[in-house]
Amino acid sequence: MPRADFIAFRRSLGRTPPLDRMTVRARGLDFAVWTSPPVPGTPPLLLVNGGLIHDHALLWPALSPLAAGRQVILYDQRGRGASSPPPDPAAARIEDDAGDVGALRRALGIRQWDVLGHSWGGGIAMLGVAGDQAGTRRLVTVDAVGPTSAWMAPLHDTALERLSGDDRATLQRLGGAGLHDPDPGVHGAHNRAMYRAWFADADLAEYLAAPLASSVTGAAVAARLRREGYDWRPTLRALSTPTLVLHGERDALSPSVALELTDLLPRAYAVLLPDAGHMPFWEAPQRFFELVGEWLASASPGPPRSRLP
Secondary structure, eight states, X not given: OOHHHHHHHHHHTOSOOOOEEXXXXXXXXXXXXXXXXXXXXXXOEEEEOOSSSOOGGGSTTTTGGGGGTSOEEEEOOTTSTTSOOOSOGGGOOHHHHHHHHHHHHHHTTOSOEEEEEETHHHHHXXXXXXXXXXXXXXXXXXXXXXSBGGGHHHHHHHHHHHOOHHHHHHHHHHSGGGGGSOOHHHHHHHXXXXXXXXXXXXXXXXXXXXXXXXXXXXXXHHHHHHHHOOBOHXXXXXXXXXXXXXXXXXXXSOTHHHXXXXXXXXXXXXXXXXTOOSOHHHHSHHHHHHHHHHHHHOSSOSSOTTOOO
């Protein structure tokens, strides 16, 4: 999407809805949680950000249009942003983040909600919902990581092809085994260097500044996943929650990952968004919000009416 069209779309939304902040105690930790006003008769929607070292601001106000018709809930993952860290941050695992999803629902007194996860947050969302299926009505993944860690090396190579100058040099220096180090500075520098590679539109990448973040807990999670690899297929095969798998066709994280997930999850439907990279809510916002809204509002799960052939 050209920059001018993106700016026009955001301006058409009016003021960003206000969020109320609260502290929620779950699994022995204090989580910072933000909510928009409840909407009677509509399940709340939990938004799970990616980035592993980032907080909820990665998805807000980017996903604020979703608050027009339902309550949205955002939170900082353990040891990120304003949420308290675990007793031993160096031992943190993504499975800990996944376990927090259902625990937060119960702590908030919510019987059932919908869940949306982006990028690594898609992985947290899938694992979290797999352990809390009775509490989840629908799931949406947005350019989520794959069911195994096989995507990591191809992503690194694609990003190098897309980048130049200092960003490319940083990626060459820190990529691969360099990310086995749980140093938060290393992972922060890598995330910033990767930023432009996520976009299909280079002009939009320049307009939207690369976010800054640091987290000892998040860096430990990221380093362990990259060092040890992972295979979530046994868990995800049992995830029967209806799932919409959205993915930008021009994402540096190959769309083949979305097709892997769709083949694996028992009740998943894939939509590839043309001319969009890793953040389709910025590069294809009209289409993105139409699809998510349609999926969450439909009476019975099935392929979105506007699904691509």
